[in-house]
Amino acid sequence: MGATERAGALTLLRAALPSLSVTERRVADRILDGPEAVLEASMLDVAKACDVSDTTVLRMCRNAGFAGFTDLKLALARDLATPMQLIHDDIADGDDPAVIARKVFARAALSLQDTANVIDPGGFATALGLLESARSVLVGGVGTSGVVGQAFYQRCRRLGISCDAPPDSQVQNIHAALLGSDDLVVAISYSGATRSVVGMAERARETGAKVLAITGNRESHLAKAADAVLISVSHETRHEPIAARLCQLTLLDALCVAYSHRHLDEVLRREQRAGQSIVESSF
Numbered sequence: 001m002g003a004t005e006r007a008g009a010l011t012l013l014r015a016a017l018p019s020l021s022v023t024e025r026r027v028a029d030r031i032l033d034g035p036e037a038v039l040e041a042s043m044l045d046v047a048k049a050c051d052v053s054d055t056t057v058l059r060m061c062r063n064a065g066f067a068g069f070t071d072l073k074l075a076l077a078r079d080l081a082t083p084m085q086l087i088h089d090d091i092a093d094g095d096d097p098a099v100i101a102r103k104v105f106a107r108a109a110l111s112l113q114d115t116a117n118v119i120d121p122g123g124f125a126t127a128l129g130l131l132e133s134a135r136s137v138l139v140g141g142v143g144t145s146g147v148v149g150q151a152f153y154q155r156c157r158r159l160g161i162s163c164d165a166p167p168d169s170q171v172q173n174i175h176a177a178l179l180g181s182d183d184l185v186v187a188i189s190y191s192g193a194t195r196s197v198v199g200m201a202e203r204a205r206e207t208g209a210k211v212l213a214i215t216g217n218r219e220s221h222l223a224k225a226a227d228a229v230l231i232s233v234s235h236e237t238r239h240e241p242i243a244a245r246l247c248q249l250t251l252l253d254a255l256c257v258a259y260s261h262r263h264l265d266e267v268l269r270r271e272q273r274a275g276q277s278i279v280e281s282s283f
Contacts, residue, residue, distance in 0.1 A: 008078070027060045138164050152249075216244055230255075
């Protein structure tokens with residue numbers, strides 16, 4: 001569990017003040033004085049306003065217990081949210097069930113579109129290359145990210161990719177420590193700060209294995225430990241960003257479709273066999 005999941009952003013910033021450098025404290029003080037403004041600002045905006053470098057802003061975030069500036073902004077949003085926003089950002093007291101449903105779908109569609117817009121072609125090609133060249137794939141994630149991982153594991157098995165996805169985080173770390181240089185870890189964490197997932201990625205790197213991170217925070221510890229990063233976008237204030245999971249699933253689906261396109265004949269043969277097994281088991 002990351003620091004921002006244990007305490008609010010403003011509480012963490014106040015607690016960190018005595019240990020920060022003079023320039024870092026300048027950044028923290030500005031955020032504490034006007035947290036609402038930070039929600040609409042970039043890291044560079046905050047750096048300019050405080051007359052410091054963007055590196056100083058990032059260092060302050062990490063010294064205060066955040067994975068990065070994005071992590072800080074998400075935590076601030078939760079601190080400042082109304083009770084209704086913690087259920088869903090767009091709904092209001094008078095909404096009827098059908099309106100609520102439409103708003104949930106609209107927010108999910110927006111997250112998917114924004115995720116598509118930030119896909120880096122080079123980064124996606126690198127991720128596909130890692131998947132193609134891997135002798136075996138270890139998939140790791142906890143909570144709802146673990147559910148995403150299990151779905152990706154099933155896809156990999158159907159594609160003929162040797163894949164392992166133990167649901168227990170401790171087992172994930174053990175398996176990561178036993179990988180080799182021809183193996184790949186797919187590490188899934190929206191915050192990029194989930195300790196067990198970051199640890200799994202770091203252990204894999206120590207063995208020489210490659211790491212593909214699926215995260216919503218390109219400044220996170222997980223992203224820094226990865227050879228390739230695919231970013232999922234979410235605009236949700238609530239603690240469990242469901243639209244982000246949908247974006248993660250879609251990113252991994254796109255990766256599987258791109259893999260299938262490259263290996264069409266073999267994938268179609270396997271799909272035919274899998275489909276036949278389903279038909280036979282239905283009787």
